[in-house]
Amino acid sequence: MNEAVVWMIIGMGIVTYIPRILPLLMLSTENWPSWLRRMLARVPYAVLGALIFPGIIFAYDAVWYGLLGGAAAFFIAYTGAPLIAVVAGTILLLTGINLIM
């Protein structure tokens, strides 16, 4: 065990933890203007979009492979399946295609 590495890990932990809790502890949005609160409420959808694109396109060497997985996830989710079923179903489908090809 290297002591310097342990200190580095603790430092990484602190600088990660602070942005995660600071708004939770310090922010009081009750008196914020409604447009700002509306924007905050829309953050999740914009974040989800950013987490999907462009990552899914470059996830595999072949662009179509990631896109196919994305399309599969979309259709499974559209049937109202639970999260875990969407994830498992998409993985199984891609594994199957991988084995055939």
Added chain:
Amino acid sequence: METAAYMEKDDSLRRGLTAGLSIAFGYMPVAITFGLLAGSTGLTVFEAVLMSMVVFAGAAQYMALSMLAIGAGMVEIVLATFIVNFRHLLMSASIQERAEPSSKKFRALFGFFLTDEVFAVSSVKQPPISGSYILGVGLSAYSSWVGFTAAGFYTGALLPGVLQESMGIALYALFIALLVPSIKEEGRPVVVLALLGGGFHWLYQLFLDTGWAIMTATVTAVILYELFDVKRRKKR
């Protein structure tokens, strides 16, 4: 009355743990690979697992490994971690706006688990979001992240290659699965916001670090949407 409140709380923790299983699943290949790479970078299993336990941030941990490998300084690595993870400030603020009121101590507890994925799963719920629910989602994700870091360190080839490769889609499938119910329910606004977020991320990641690209893309998307929305409403 108190018992009823307690039981409700108890139930949301359990529902959170269940919802977090999909993240636990998605983290599996990422954590296994992290454990494996940590070993080959020269970290001990104690250091690798400690990093997953204390930092709990995929992108930053991978970055730390590649920086260690090229001999970067420790201060540099901590600074880079701060820059990459700064985006969680925005997610924490969005949760704070929509979360059920709870004690500061409790917020400091569930806030620790706010990774992109834990935020995404928690935040698509109708507000007010229960803190216990977020804690449940976080604990599921955390157990997988820490456990599979250790597993990956010892046995990088824990999963058959074919499965490990196709599991790379897991987190994307999760994000899409989170968007779809909102698209079905609210339609256009969700699609537009997601497309704006994704489009600007695509653009910004060409010249910005991952963390900053996601954050600036999100900010641009919600500002643009608000501007369009105000304009559209004025026209009517």
